Amino acid sequence: MTTLEAVTLAAVAWSVGALAWAARSAWRRPSPRAAAAPAGTALSGIVYAFGAGMSPRAKESASHHPLVYVAGLVYHAGVLSGGAALVAHLAGAALPASIALGLGAAMTLGATAGLVLLARRRSNPLLQAISAPDDYASNAIVDAWLASGALAMFTWSVTPFLVLTIVLALYAPLGKIRHCVFFFLARGLFGTRLGRRGVVAHLHGSRS
Amino acid sequence: MSTGIPLTPAPAPPAPDAYRRRLASLEPETVARARAAFAALLTRDHAVHLDACVHCGLCTTSCHYALVDEDPRNSPAYKVHLVAEAFRQESSAWARMFPGWTGARPVDAELIGEWVDVLFGRCSMCGRCTANCVVGIDVPALVRAARGALAAAGLVPPELQSTVDAAVNTGNNMSITHDDWIGTIEWLEDELRAEVGDDTARLPLDECDADFLYVLNPREPKFYPLSIVAAGAIFHRAGVRWTLARDYFDVTNYGLFSGSPEAAATIARRLVDTTRRLRAKQLVLGECGHGFAANRWLAPEWLGEEPGFEVRSVVDVVADLIRDGRIELDPSRIPNLVTLHDPCNLVRNGGVIAPQREILARAVTQWVEMAPHGYQNYCCGGGGGQLSMTRFARRRLEAGRIKADQIRATGARIVAAPCHNCVDQLSEIGKEYALGIEVKTMCELVADALVRRP
Ligand code: SF4
Ligand code: SF4
Numbered sequence: 001m002t003t004l005e006a007v008t009l010a011a012v013a014w015s016v017g018a019l020a021w022a023a024r025s026a027w028r029r030p031s032p033r034a035a036a037a038p039a040g041t042a043l044s045g046i047v048y049a050f051g052a053g054m055s056p057r058a059k060e061s062a063s064h065h066p067l068v069y070v071a072g073l074v075y076h077a078g079v080l081s082g083g084a085a086l087v088a089h090l091a092g093a094a095l096p097a098s099i100a101l102g103l104g105a106a107m108t109l110g111a112t113a114g115l116v117l118l119a120r121r122r123s124n125p126l127l128q129a130i131s132a133p134d135d136y137a138s139n140a141i142v143d144a145w146l147a148s149g150a151l152a153m154f155t156w157s158v159t160p161f162l163v164l165t166i167v168l169a170l171y172a173p174l175g176k177i178r179h180c181v182f183f184f185l186a187r188g189l190f191g192t193r194l195g196r197r198g199v200v201a202h203l204h205g206s207r208s
Numbered sequence: 209m210s211t212g213i214p215l216t217p218a219p220a221p222p223a224p225d226a227y228r229r230r231l232a233s234l235e236p237e238t239v240a241r242a243r244a245a246f247a248a249l250l251t252r253d254h255a256v257h258l259d260a261c262v263h264c265g266l267c268t269t270s271c272h273y274a275l276v277d278e279d280p281r282n283s284p285a286y287k288v289h290l291v292a293e294a295f296r297q298e299s300s301a302w303a304r305m306f307p308g309w310t311g312a313r314p315v316d317a318e319l320i321g322e323w324v325d326v327l328f329g330r331c332s333m334c335g336r337c338t339a340n341c342v343v344g345i346d347v348p349a350l351v352r353a354a355r356g357a358l359a360a361a362g363l364v365p366p367e368l369q370s371t372v373d374a375a376v377n378t379g380n381n382m383s384i385t386h387d388d389w390i391g392t393i394e395w396l397e398d399e400l401r402a403e404v405g406d407d408t409a410r411l412p413l414d415e416c417d418a419d420f421l422y423v424l425n426p427r428e429p430k431f432y433p434l435s436i437v438a439a440g441a442i443f444h445r446a447g448v449r450w451t452l453a454r455d456y457f458d459v460t461n462y463g464l465f466s467g468s469p470e471a472a473a474t475i476a477r478r479l480v481d482t483t484r485r486l487r488a489k490q491l492v493l494g495e496c497g498h499g500f501a502a503n504r505w506l507a508p509e510w511l512g513e514e515p516g517f518e519v520r521s522v523v524d525v526v527a528d529l530i531r532d533g534r535i536e537l538d539p540s541r542i543p544n545l546v547t548l549h550d551p552c553n554l555v556r557n558g559g560v561i562a563p564q565r566e567i568l569a570r571a572v573t574q575w576v577e578m579a580p581h582g583y584q585n586y587c588c589g590g591g592g593g594q595l596s597m598t599r600f601a602r603r604r605l606e607a608g609r610i611k612a613d614q615i616r617a618t619g620a621r622i623v624a625a626p627c628h629n630c631v632d633q634l635s636e637i638g639k640e641y642a643l644g645i646e647v648k649t650m651c652e653l654v655a656d657a658l659v660r661r662p
Contacts, residue, residue: 025299026255035508037518039559049344060340061266068266072342126265126280130289132311135263174302175310179262183343186260189253190344197505198559203583 005090008162011169012086018173019181026182038196045195048203049187058203068120071113078110079142082149086165089158104153111146114139134175141168142177227366231324234317238361243315245360247298249353249469257345258295261288267347270340272586272610273330273603281326284337284347290322291350315357323358327351328365329600332607333465334552334587348557348592355467364466365600368593372462372471379478380458382426392429393452399433400440405660409444411436414486415451421483422450422522423459424494425628432628438655439494442526445658446534450492456482459499460629461507465593469510476507480515490518492525495649497551497627498591500558521554523626523650527563530570536659539573546575546653547620549611549634550585551627564626567650571657575624578614586610588625590633608637615643626650 001009056062062069081103088095095103118139121127145164152161171177194200265285268274273282280286289311296303296312303312313319333348341347358364364372375381380389390413397411412418422443428435443450456478463472483491493500504519529535548568554560561582568575578585589608594600611634615623623638623645625631634647648656 022259026259027252029250029252029255031252032509033512035512035514036505037514053344059342060270061264061342064269065266068264072264124265126268126283126285127263129280130263130265130285133309134311137309176262179260179343182256182260183262185256186343186345189256190338190346193346197557199556199561199583202559202561 004159004162008086008165008169009090011166015169015172019178022173022178023181023185027185034196036196039198040195040200042192042195044200045191045193046188047191048194048200049191052203053191068117071116074109074113075117075142076110078107078113078146081106081110082146085149085153086161089152089161095153100153104150107146107150107153111143111150114143114146118143138171138176141171231317231321231363234320234363238363239315239317239320242320242357242361242363243294246294246315246354246357249356249360249467250295250298251353253346254291254350254353255295255299257343257350258288258292260343261285261292261345262342263289264342267337267341267345270337272332272334272336272589272607276606276609277603282330284331284341284345287326287331288345288347288350290319290326291354294319294354320358320361320363323354324363324365327354328358328368328593328597329603331592332552332587332589332594332604333592335557336552336584336587339556339583351592352464352467355465356469357467359466359468359471364468365597367598368462368466368596371593371596372466372468372475375458375460375462375475376471379456380426381460381462382430384426384429386454389429389457390454392433393436396433396436396440400437400444403437403655404441404444406444409440411440412451414454415449417487418449418451419488420448420450420490420492420520420525421479421486421488422452422492422494423457423479423499424452425460425496425499426458427628427632428494429457432631435495435628435649435652438649438651439522441655441658442529442535442651445536446529448529448534451486451488453482453486459494459496459503461499461502462593462596464498464502464506465591465596472502472506473510476503476510479503480507480511483515483517488517490520491515492520492522494522495626495628495651497553497555497558497630500560501553504558521558521560521563521626523554523560523567524563526650526654527566530567530654535654537571537654537657538659539571539657541657542572542622542653544573544621545619546572546622546624547578547615547618548575548581549578549588549615549623549625549627549630550581551625551630552585552587552591554626555585556583560626564624564650567654568624571654572622572624576618576620578618586614588630588633588637590629590636595629595632604633605637605640608633609641612637612641612643615645616641621645622653623647624650624653 085103145168148160148164152158268283293313294315297314303310335348337347371381374383401409461475588611594604631647638645
């Protein structure tokens, strides 16, 4: 293992630990006990929240904004591909050329989608009003990381990818990228409420 | 017998201008109180949701305020943003160190002014944004936390605060005195007897061991007494054992909207204690959306205990009575086309979605859904305390245009609304947008359709 790889691993470890700490801190805040007799199960709501509730038909944030929705999907598919490429590299696994090319393509598309989302944030008056420099920086860091990952897949030059992994891993717990953990917790809470209140059983056909 | 209701009227709210002047020159202690209350009110759910929001703005097109006015402050995303700024300041040393970079902001006089304008004045806490958010961020809960901080500092808009104070001080939000309440019920009992043609029909008060205690919106004895007669006629025909309470009869809980958990708990406690005192098997909530969410779902959280009896909506009870054949309906008595409004706190946030549809299927000749409806319904615009906050009335009526357009598209002449607050807002937007509609509660429609006995 090279020094750069060791530092990368340490940065990733910091990131995982700090994100876990942030989640734990939020989770340890007081939470009133849901003492009302449930009208349905929390599980049914959680299954909905991570299943049918993720479909574009289930929420207007997707159905009213198809291009942004697709850009978001492509962006996050790129991030997953980048993660897979990083794990493979640090594990010393030699990727078959076809898989490397596939990951590289996904990261290229992801970086492009990220730039589209960044441009949207720059140009939309509402997003300008609600964005801090952290919002732009978080996006830009991920875009650069994806681009460096794609470069690594296409040229086998991993140094920029590892350097940007260190930057990304160090920064992730400090700003908006924290949502990579909090998304799942929030979605679970959303589903739990829908399930316990018996709303889930009635979610079909409400748009007709 | 002591009723528990003080006979003194609620204190008059401060003049609106005094409130505005106070906001313009807040004392440091008041700001400090709001700041401390905000930190104390933040729960696990708030923290998780605030860190999960990705500031994408995609919820904007799901909010009726934002749909009628593109001002960024109307977007749910902006509302979350205003709370998130203060949350970062409160929760993260890193954010406090680099506030310009992270978007952290202390609760100060300027932010408080924005909270009042945006979180009180541009949100009916309907939760439609939550239903359509990428993540499922609980925007109404975040708005309530910030409102609660302002409540702790005495900065709730006075018209809303006076509604809460009336409920806390007099036992109901319209300061109806005990004598007026009892007198109204006695008078309405005569009306009921005439209506059902039976001298034994009753509006029972304080009867122990009934099947249920029925609580209602104080607007009913004050402005819509025939609503009480309608419920009484249904229960009489069905032969159920029910009771009203002599003291606490108010289903509403405006503590939910002022954000004060203390006020909300005080108000909720009374219905729990009254149900226990009368040994009623169930607490049945009259047609009130937020009253349902407050008493069915949130009261046990505020009180930290399970009620020990079932809490149901009257809509659910009436649907059961129809299904069980305990009342007979003649839909031909209501020949006009009816549409159904879904109160957000009963439906999307409450889970009572099917019974009102079962009722309409049996009670009226023809009815049609709005588009969208059910979980995806649009708020009428009257929730979140908006009906009380007269200073924001113009915005409320403008935001009601979305609902007005929905109603007009159905072609219905009658709008069924299982919530008295919604009835008021729908009646107002009916006039504002010249819809030519009549707005009725479910009980009123069912009472109209009851088969008359010779
Ligand atoms: S509340 Fe939801 S849809 Fe709105 S900005 Fe936040 S994550 Fe996006
Ligand atoms: S809760 Fe309703 S009114 Fe408030 S921001 Fe969300 S959609 Fe708009």
